[in-house]
Amino acid sequence: MALKDFDVRYATKRAKDYKLADGGGPHLLVRPNGSKHWRMKYRFAANEKLLSFSHYPEVSLAAAGLSRAEAKIALGQGRDPGVRAVAKPKMTFEAVARAWHENRIASLNPGHAARLLRRLERDTFPALGDRDLRAITSADVLAMIRVVEARGRSM
Incomplete structure (x- = not known):
């Protein structure tokens, strides 16, 4: 009924x-x-x-x-109605780093903020920028640092 x-x-x-x-x-x-x-x-x-x-x-x-x-x-249709497909947005290193920089820019000296962003764009974003933040390992960071050191620069 x-x-x-x-x-x-x-x-x-x-x-x-x-x-x-x-x-x-x-x-x-x-x-x-x-x-x-x-x-x-x-x-x-x-x-x-x-x-x-x-x-x-x-x-x-x-x-x-x-x-x-x-x-x-x-x-x-052969699908389980209890399983909901949830697509997590991809959090790239570059997107998170830029958001962090925007959040901190007011508390930083303008010259330092500009240098920091330039260094991220020159050294870090080419190596890690498009990678998912959750997939980056310490070995990836170390490899990026070694490339910068090989150019005679320090982080």
């Missing part, structure tokens, strides 16, 4: 968790503290999984139905 908004709104807390099933997949889990959570059990790659949509009233009955439909479409 399909849930109605009235059933969801007036679901009362009990001594133990209980579920109010909505036909076709999602259910409302009502906790002893009175909180209400939209969830859906599904199977993917021969494993039973549990997908959580959010809390009621943040997500209404209609929105939970839409989330269920999206999950069913993902399953139909």
